Amino acid sequence: MSTPPSSSSAPIPTLASPGMRDAADDSDSPPSHMSEDSDGSGAGPGGDTWTPDLRGTNGGNGGNGGRWAPPDQVLENVLESVLEFLTAARDRNAASLVCRSWYAAEAQTRRELFIGNCYAVSPARAVQRFAGLRAVVLKGKPRFADFSLVPNGWGARVSPWVDALGPAYPRLQRICLKRMTVSDDELALIPRSFPLFRELSLVCCDGFTTRGLAVIAEGCRHLRVLDLTEDYFHEETEVVDWISKFPECNTSLESLVFDCVSVPFNFEALEALVARSPALRRLRVNDHVSIEQLRRLMARAPHLTHLGTGSFRSEPGSSGASSVSDLATSFAAAAKSLVCLSGFLDVNAEYLPAIYPVCANLTSLNFSFASLTSEELIPVINHCVNLRVFWVLDTVGDEGLRAVAETCSDLRELRVFPLDATEDSEGSVSDVGLQAISEGCRKLESILYFCQRMTNVAVIAMSENCPDLVVFRLCIMGRHRPDRVTGEPMDEGFGAIVKNCKKLTRLSVSGLLTDKAFAYIGKYGKLIKTLSVAFAGNSDMSLQHVFEGCTKLQKLEVRDSPFGDKGLLSGMNYFYNMRFFWMNSCRLTVKGCGDVAQQMPNLVVEVMKDHPDDEGEVDTVDKLYLYRSLAGPRTDAPEFVNIL
Amino acid sequence: MEDAEIRKRRGVCSTALLLNWVGRTAEQDQEEEEEKTLELSLGLPGGGRRRTACREKGKHPAVDGSVDLSLGYSKVVPNSQVHTSGWLDLRVSRKGLDGLVLQLPDCFSSDNLNLFGSLMAHSKANGSPEAVTRNALAAPNNNSSRTRSPGAPVVGWPPVRASRRNLASSSRAALEQQNVKKAVKAEETKRAPFVKVNMDGIPIGRKIDLNAFNTYEKLSVAVDKLFRHLLAAQRDPRTEECPPEEVAISGLLDGTGEYTLVYEDYEGDRVLVGDVPWGMFVSSAKRLRVLKTSDLSSSLITSNRKRTAADC
Numbered sequence: 001m002s003t004p005p006s007s008s009s010a011p012i013p014t015l016a017s018p019g020m021r022d023a024a025d026d027s028d029s030p031p032s033h034m035s036e037d038s039d040g041s042g043a044g045p046g047g048d049t050w051t052p053d054l055r056g057t058n059g060g061n062g063g064n065g066g067r068w069a070p071p072d073q074v075l076e077n078v079l080e081s082v083l084e085f086l087t088a089a090r091d092r093n094a095a096s097l098v099c100r101s102w103y104a105a106e107a108q109t110r111r112e113l114f115i116g117n118c119y120a121v122s123p124a125r126a127v128q129r130f131a132g133l134r135a136v137v138l139k140g141k142p143r144f145a146d147f148s149l150v151p152n153g154w155g156a157r158v159s160p161w162v163d164a165l166g167p168a169y170p171r172l173q174r175i176c177l178k179r180m181t182v183s184d185d186e187l188a189l190i191p192r193s194f195p196l197f198r199e200l201s202l203v204c205c206d207g208f209t210t211r212g213l214a215v216i217a218e219g220c221r222h223l224r225v226l227d228l229t230e231d232y233f234h235e236e237t238e239v240v241d242w243i244s245k246f247p248e249c250n251t252s253l254e255s256l257v258f259d260c261v262s263v264p265f266n267f268e269a270l271e272a273l274v275a276r277s278p279a280l281r282r283l284r285v286n287d288h289v290s291i292e293q294l295r296r297l298m299a300r301a302p303h304l305t306h307l308g309t310g311s312f313r314s315e316p317g318s319s320g321a322s323s324v325s326d327l328a329t330s331f332a333a334a335a336k337s338l339v340c341l342s343g344f345l346d347v348n349a350e351y352l353p354a355i356y357p358v359c360a361n362l363t364s365l366n367f368s369f370a371s372l373t374s375e376e377l378i379p380v381i382n383h384c385v386n387l388r389v390f391w392v393l394d395t396v397g398d399e400g401l402r403a404v405a406e407t408c409s410d411l412r413e414l415r416v417f418p419l420d421a422t423e424d425s426e427g428s429v430s431d432v433g434l435q436a437i438s439e440g441c442r443k444l445e446s447i448l449y450f451c452q453r454m455t456n457v458a459v460i461a462m463s464e465n466c467p468d469l470v471v472f473r474l475c476i477m478g479r480h481r482p483d484r485v486t487g488e489p490m491d492e493g494f495g496a497i498v499k500n501c502k503k504l505t506r507l508s509v510s511g512l513l514t515d516k517a518f519a520y521i522g523k524y525g526k527l528i529k530t531l532s533v534a535f536a537g538n539s540d541m542s543l544q545h546v547f548e549g550c551t552k553l554q555k556l557e558v559r560d561s562p563f564g565d566k567g568l569l570s571g572m573n574y575f576y577n578m579r580f581f582w583m584n585s586c587r588l589t590v591k592g593c594g595d596v597a598q599q600m601p602n603l604v605v606e607v608m609k610d611h612p613d614d615e616g617e618v619d620t621v622d623k624l625y626l627y628r629s630l631a632g633p634r635t636d637a638p639e640f641v642n643i644l
Numbered sequence: 645m646e647d648a649e650i651r652k653r654r655g656v657c658s659t660a661l662l663l664n665w666v667g668r669t670a671e672q673d674q675e676e677e678e679e680k681t682l683e684l685s686l687g688l689p690g691g692g693r694r695r696t697a698c699r700e701k702g703k704h705p706a707v708d709g710s711v712d713l714s715l716g717y718s719k720v721v722p723n724s725q726v727h728t729s730g731w732l733d734l735r736v737s738r739k740g741l742d743g744l745v746l747q748l749p750d751c752f753s754s755d756n757l758n759l760f761g762s763l764m765a766h767s768k769a770n771g772s773p774e775a776v777t778r779n780a781l782a783a784p785n786n787n788s789s790r791t792r793s794p795g796a797p798v799v800g801w802p803p804v805r806a807s808r809r810n811l812a813s814s815s816r817a818a819l820e821q822q823n824v825k826k827a828v829k830a831e832e833t834k835r836a837p838f839v840k841v842n843m844d845g846i847p848i849g850r851k852i853d854l855n856a857f858n859t860y861e862k863l864s865v866a867v868d869k870l871f872r873h874l875l876a877a878q879r880d881p882r883t884e885e886c887p888p889e890e891v892a893i894s895g896l897l898d899g900t901g902e903y904t905l906v907y908e909d910y911e912g913d914r915v916l917v918g919d920v921p922w923g924m925f926v927s928s929a930k931r932l933r934v935l936k937t938s939d940l941s942s943s944l945i946t947s948n949r950k951r952t953a954a955d956c
Contacts, residue, residue, distance in 0.1 A: 147800030204805075230807055260807065371811065393811070398847065420812045421804045432847050450802060477802040534801065560798070 072101075079105040089114045108132060115139065116579050118156055118180065119604065122631040123164030135174035135199075136165060142582050142625055144557055145179055146204060149584055149623070151608070153638045156180045157207075160636075166193030174199040174225075181205065184212030191219025198252075199225035206232035210263065214242035221247055224279070227257040244269040248276075255282035259308050259343065264288050274300040281337075284308025287345035290315040291322050295330045304334060309343030312351060312370075327354035335361060340389075342366035349376040359383030366391040368417045374400035374428075382407055391415040394429045394450060401433035405440025413446040423478050427452025431459075431484065438462035446471035453484040454511060459493030463500040472497050473508035479535040479560075482512040489513055495520030498528070505552075508532035518542035522549020529554040536561050543567030547574045554578050560585045565592025568624070572596065575603055580627035588621040590644070596626065597644035604629045605644045606637070843871045843934040844903070854926045860897055860918050867905060867934060868893040896934065904937045 083106055086092050096106040112135040113126060140156025158180045165172060172194045182205050190197055197220045202208075208231075216226065223246075243266050246253075251273070265288065274280060280301050289297070289310030298304070314321040331338075335358045347370040359365075362384055367377065374397035381400065384390075387408040392400070394416050404411065414437060416429055430453040437444070438458070444466040454476050462469075474494075482489055490511035498504060498521050505527050509517065513536035521528070522545030529552055536542070543563050546553065547570050556578065564587035575581060575596070590607060597605035608623040633643040842849040850870045857863045876890040895901020897918045905917040907929040917925070917932070 144800065144803075146805045147803045148806075149800045230805060232806065368808070369811065402847075417804060417808055417811075418802060421802050421809055423798075423802065450804070475802055479798075479801070534803070559800075 076101060076105055080109050083109045087112070111135060112137065112174075117627050117629070118158075118161065119631060119634050120579070120627060120629045123161045125630065127164050127168040132171075133165075133169050134172060135176070136161070136169075136172065137176040137178075138180060139178045140180035142557070142580060143179070143555075144559070144582055144584065149559070151638075151640055154641065155634065155636055155638070157636065158182045159186050162186050162189050162193070170194065171196055173197060174201075176201040176203070177205055178203040179205065181207040182212070183207045184209055184215070187212035188215040188219075190216060194220075196222060198222055199227075201225065201227040201229070202231050203227075203229045204231060206234075209234070210240040210242045210261070210265075213258075213261070214240045214245045217242050218245040218247075222252055224252050225255040226253070227255055227282075228260055229257060231260050233261050233263070239263045239265075241266045241269065243273060246273050251277045252279055253277040254279045255306075256280065257282060257284040257308065259284045259286050259310075259345070262286050262288070267293055271296055271300060277301075280304065282306035282340075284342060285310040287311045291327055291348075291351060292320065295322060295327060298330045298334055302333060303337050305337050306340040306364075307334070307338055307343070309341065309345075311346040312344045313346050313348040314351075324351055324354050327351055328357060331355050332357040334358060338362070340364035340366075342391075344370035344372075347372060349373075352376060352380055355380065356383050360385055362387055364389035367396075368393055368415065371395055371419055373397075374403075378403045384408060385410075387411055389413040391417070393417050393419045394427065395419050396433075397428045398430055398433035398436065401429060402436040402440075405436040408441060409443075411437075411441040411444055414441070414444065415448040416450055417448075418450040418477065421450075421477070425452065425477070427477065431455040431457070434458045435461050438465040442466060443468060445469060448473040448475075448508075450475045450477060452477055452481075454481075454490065454493070455483045455485050456488065456490060456493040456496075457485070459490070460496040463493075463496040467501060468503060469497070469501040470503050471506040472501065472504060473506070473532070474510055475508065476511040480512045489517070491517040491520065495524070498524040502527070504528060506530040509536055510534060511536075514538050515541045515545070518545040522546050525550050527552055531556050533558045533561055535559070538562060540564060540567035540570065544570040547571040555580055557582045558586060559583070562587060565589055565595075568592050568596060572599065575600060575626065576628050578628070580625065582623075582625050584623040586624075588624055589619045590621055591619070593621055593624055593626075594644045602628055602630070604633055607642050607644060608640055609642075839907075839929055839931050841867060841870065841932040841934065843875070844936050844939070846871065846874050848874060852932075854929065859922060860925075863917070864896045864905065867896060867932070871934060893934075895937075899937060899940075902937060903934045904940060906933045906935050906940075907931065908933065 079102065083092070083095060083102075086095060086106075089112070092106055092110055096103045107129050108131050110130050111133060113130055113133050114137045115121065115126070116139050118138050118140045138158065138161060140158075141150055141154060144150060145154070156179060158177060165175075166189060170193070173196055175190070175197075176199075182202060187208055190200065200216060200220075200223070213226075213228075216223070253273070256273075256277075263286075265286070267289070270285070271293075274283065274297055281304060283297065283301060283304055284306065285294075285297070285308055287310055291312060291314050293315075294310055294312070298307070331354055338358045339362060341355065341358065341362055341364070344367055349372055352372070359380060360383060363386055365384060365387055366389075368391040371393060373395055377392070377396050377400050381403045385407055387404075388410055390404060390408065390411060390413070392415070396404075396416065401416070404414070416433075418425065418427070420426070429449070429451050431451075434449060434451070434454070435458040437447075438461045442465055444462075445468050447462075447469065448471075451474075454474065459474065462472075476490070483493075490509075491514055494507075494509050494513070494517050498507065504525065507521070507525065507528055507530070509521075509532070515538050518537055518541070521531070525531075525546075526549075528550045531546065531550065531553065533542075533556075540563050542561070543558075544567065546556070553574065554577075558581075563583070567586075568583070568588060569592065571581065588607075593605055593607050597603065603626055606625045607621045608625075609620075610622040637643055838851045838853050840849050840851055852863075852866060852870065854863070857866065872890050872893055875893065893901065893903055896903060896905040906914050907917050907925070908914050908931050909928045910930050914933070920928075
């Protein structure tokens with residue numbers, strides 16, 4: 001059933017290929033256990049040891065006339081114990097393809113299952129193959145759902161998975177979900193099905209409320225990690241005091257992240273919880289936590305490594321408002337352990353100097369929700385000499401980025417978000433800032449940069465100064481905007497990036513781009529796994545360049561570009577090697593998509609229309625989402641989704 | 645780029661067009677021939693290229709080469725599209741009530757392409773500049789004749805998650821800050837417009853109060869004073885002694901100096917400083933730039949100056 005995948009032809013997809021890994025995840029937050037290439041926690045030796053049984057079917061050390069295990073059995077047992085050491089899914093996928101016995105041994109010993117597209121395989125099939133899972137990572141909706149491009153009700157409900165995993169893996173410890181719909185009832189299944197449950201991580205999920213959180217808190221007695229990151233939390237009718245539901249004895253909590261759960265909660269309960277959680281190292285609170293409350297929490301948790309500071313503002317009308325030096329004392333006490341600081345959700349800039357005592361030790365700083373001017377930010381930046389990850393709003397300005405370039409020579413990841421995410425906003429950073437960063441932060445590996453003005457020269461400079469770039473995402477917010485100095489398209493800039501940054505695996509392009517840019521991408525972007533295209537290119541040749549050239553392409557997202565059926569068809573030979581292809585607001589027709597669906601049986605081709613009741617427009621396709629799948633067309637598609 | 649804009653600005657005071665170009669095949673061009681079209685001719689920067697072939701379009705031939713956009717109505721005969729070196733024909737067709745879509749014929753090559761993707765403008769027919777901009781932006785990229793409703797914002801662009809939208813307006817502090825800024829801005833535009841001045845090659849900008857001067861000469865002197873030191877510091881801090889020798893920045897207004905003063909108005913057009921009456925300049929200038937004269941074509945500047953003199 002398994003065939004070794006060849007790099008060029010389209011193999012019959014096996015369970016191995018949908019699990020094929022992609023590196024840098026597009027998760028918007030530091031925790032990287034959503035990435036396929038990471039080793040995953042708890043799955044390696046020492047974390048969860050499994051000792052092979054070399055004694056054969058009868059127990060006992062040779063006593064009671066115990067039989068020796070037959071040679072094949074021994075070999076298999078040895079194999080299983082060796083495979084134990086393989087943790088990365090890519091390695092495991094490769095091992096499983098060697099031969100039948102390796103396949104079986106691997107299936108027995110895989111501890112973490114990564115499924116990049118929840119519709120690529122049925123839960124039953126996964127359960128059938130893998131006997132001993134301890135952790136499951138599932139991703140659901142396409143990434144463009146984050147930008148309101150996927151209508152509500154599209155799918156990615158976790159219920160079929162929870163229903164299947166429950167009976168199959170009573171020892172399951174960890175569930176990580178990204179872009180899936182999780183209801184409170186489904187959350188309630190977790191403590192019931194998995195008595196040893198330890199870690200729940202929900203990223204960009206929706207559908208649950210504080211009621212579901214309460215069930216988790218109360219039911220999962222061994223909970224170590226509860227991470228809620230950028231989930232869509234709707235206002236509820238009645239907020240449940242979920243924090244009070246944690247066990248009253250000392251807990252095993254190591255990480256509690258709930259900054260996106262932006263409803264009031266019982267602070268005293270949280271303070272008490274923190275006080276009885278000696279293992280707590282990561283705490284990120286929501287914006288209903290004031291400076292005074294933050295200080296109390298910090299006093300209770302002196303060994304925190306990751307802190308989300310909440311509002312970073314004094315309680316309004318508070319008589320006992322903390323002074324800046326009081327707050328600085330709190331931070332000084334935390335200086336030895338704190339390496340990651342975030343929050344600042346409603347920051348009062350006057351309090352910023354309080355964090356100076358920890359800045360020198362910080363490796364990660366997230367100011368991306370803090371509207372601070374460059375004058376307010378630069379003094380902080382100047383203290384952060386060891387920074388590796390910096391997220392900030394574009395109010396930092398080119399001058400602020402210059403300060404980063406001068407101070408943070410070790411910077412690996414930079415993200416500059418727009419304060420005003422509209423096309424014609426002022427935009428406070430430009431090519432000047434990018435150039436400065438490229439000159440000062442030579443070890444840069446990942447950049448996400450929103451701006452209004454850019455030049456090819458600056459992008460080329462970055463390509464030359466930062467050869468270690470793995471992720472390059474540039475968003476020039478004005479559509480079709482050319483080089484601000486020369487008026488030329490941005491082709492040469494992006495061309496230089498793909499040419500000079502030989503480790504590049506993820507690329508997002510923007511600005512005025514012609515087919516030439518895509519010719520460059522196809523020619524040089526040999527390691528690119530994820531490509532995002534918007535408002536770019538002039539003809540279907542662009543897509544053809546990409547499909548033919550980017551041999552490692554896994555995920556392709558395209559919007560609002562002049563590509564039609566011809567471009568789509570040029571990818572025919574490559575779709576089985578990819579996880580998915582998304583295309584919206586281009587020039588596709590139902591016929592073209594239908595042709596693809598017909599010729600490729602293991603591909604699910606979903607098309608959606610924005611206004612299904614428009615007459616005379618039956619032929620056009622507004623949204624196309626196609627993905628390889630062993631499960632066939634899904635049965636839970638809503639009526640606005642047409643599976644061809 | 646700047647050339648094209650400036651040239652354009654010179655001749656046609658009140659018209660220009662938002663270009664949002666999308667490549668199309670020749671077959672599609674032919675389908676369009678029956679539609680009413682606005683025709684646009686755009687010269688490439690680098691100055692002085694003239695049309696070498698006459699077109700059968702009838703109306704609005706270019707006025708001597710170094711020019712301006714000319715707008716008018718005509719039927720385009722597809723087969724007669726002669727593609728000469730350096731000139732592009734852009735056809736704009738109307739889709740629906742208000743939408744404008746611009747298509748470039750397929751035969752242009754990117755080697756020749758040196759124009760701004762977006763020139764701000766408004767057309768008499770369609771009223772306010774904002775409406776046309778929005779409409780053109782809303783023009784569809786697919787070949788269905790159904791357009792997005794004019795003025796509809798593009799969904800999910802720029803691509804930031806919901807938690808990051810409305811950051812500017814969500815927090816209390818930001819709201820206060822914004823209100824304060826708005827109030828200040830309103831005040832400023834009423835009485836004293838501080839405009840930013842940026843000089844080519846110098847990352848640090850400055851701000852000046854235009855109301856503090858009443859002639860172009862005084863403005864020029866002020867700009868010189870502001871940037872003289874920065875320019876000297878930029879020159880080569882390592883080899884020059886400190887303080888580095890400061891050279892006056894002259895000839896900003898007449899094109900004789902190394903740098904020339906240019907301003908941007910509220911529509912985003914770039915205009916040479918010095919041509920309109922001072923009061924009009926103060927009320928329309930949004931920011932100033934000091935650009936290298938060599939970046940602007942010198943013949944252009946002189947020819948423009950002559951024309952302006954003639955117009956006034």
